[in-house]
Structure formats: C-alpha cells, structure tokens
Amino acid sequence: MAGYIEKRLYEGETLRYQGQFHWLSHFRAWLALIVLGIVIFGIVFFIAEQIRLRTTEFAVTDRRVVLKKGLFSADVQEITLDSIEGSSIRQGVFGRIFGFGHLSINGRGETHIVFPVMANPATFRAHAERTKQSTPSEGPV
Template sequence: MAYIEESLSKGEEIHEVFKLHWFSKIPMVIWIILALPTLGLTLILAIWEWLKLRSLEQGVTNKRAIRKSGIISRKTDEMKIGSIETVEIDQGVFGRIFGFGSVKITGRGISDVVFEKIDNPLEVKKSVESIEST
C-alpha cells in the first residue's frame, strides 16, 4: 500500500484498498508446480508473477480512484471521484461462481480505471459509488 499512502494530498484519506482474489494467484501456482518437471526453470516465472501481484495496488480515497502497477517501472491510473460517470462490473462464468471480476470506472472523456482480479466486485462497486455520493 506504499504508493497510495505516499501520494495522498492534503486532506485526502484512504477509503478502501481492494484485495486481489485468490484466483489471481493460480498462474504463479502453476509455474511452481511445473518447476519439478522443468528442473526449476519455471520458478523464475513464478517469482515474476509473485512480484507482479505484490506490486499491484488498487484502491480509493475520498478524492481519487487509484490503480498502480509495475515491478521496476511504475504505471498509475487515477481518476478524481468527482469525474466518475459510471462504475461497471465485468464477471465471467468462473467469476460469478468464485466471486471475482473486474470493476471499470469510467470518467468524463476517454479516461477509465480498471480494477482487475478483484475479490467481490459488487462490494467494490458499492464502495466506489458511496464515495461518489459524498
């Protein structure tokens, strides 16, 4: 949660930081399992997946929706709460069964912030919309 905390402006408070669903760790687990037949070569890919998950931050403050990714470099998508027009949920069949999905926040113009692999996307949508109304 380092980036979100570090980037807070005066009077800004963290409302919620969204957790990844356990399904997002499946690629890492597959690479670990494949390490035995590949004599450990896929462990590098497992470490890479783990680092990607560790470096992903997704949350909202009382002023912004924030998504930060990047292991060495940093890429952020941010949107002011007042600019939000729609909050959409994208869940496939497995997402509905296991309770994960993506939440797309669309703002004015062509900008959007997408929270991916989120645990309980309906609660995330409600959380973002409750901030918007205040």
C-alpha cells in the same frame, strides 16, 4: 507496511478502501510453480506473477480512485470521484461463483481505468459510489 498509494495521498486525503487480488490469482502462481516447477518456466512464471501481484495496488480514497502498477517504474492511473460517469463489471461463471472479475471505471471523455482481475469487484465499485455520494461536491470557486 504502507503501500505506494497510501504514501502518496494528498494533504487531508484519506484512504477509504483498498482492493485486493482474489485468492485464485495467488493459487495460479503456486500451481504453476508446483506443476511446472521442474522446468525453469514454472519458476520464472511464479516469480513474475508474485512481483505483479505485490506491485499492483488499487484503492478508493475520499477524492479519487487509483490504480498503480509497476516495480521499477510506476504506472499510476486515477480518476477523481466527481469525474466518474459509470462503471462495468465483467464476470464469467467461475467469477460469479468464486467472487472475482474485471472492473472498468469510466470518467469524463476518454478517461477510463481497467483494473486487473480482483476479488469482489462489486464491493470495490460500491465503495467508490458510496464515497462519491458522501463526499460534498465543491461548488464554483
């Protein structure tokens, strides 16, 4: 099943890498359902978390880095690969052990994308950098 980003690629654009949530994100929702399932709050939290996890996408294409959030309305943030000026990863002790963390990609000027907690943020960043280096930059038109 094609996701939001895959359906909206530009002509000639290819998807290079699709980021994923870490399994602990899903575990947190299931734990809330099991522990708090007796209370309505647990069920509501479980449903809300599943909707968030299933409607958030982040990917690297051969032209840009994209983050899409939202169920009924789409909040799409993107930075073209040639506009990326830097990135940072935030991982705590458990994030380093279990392989999850926050990734922030900075573009020119005030442009930046802060991704939700994801599995292997260093791998996502490496794919963006590798794709940026392998994509021929366009000269003056």
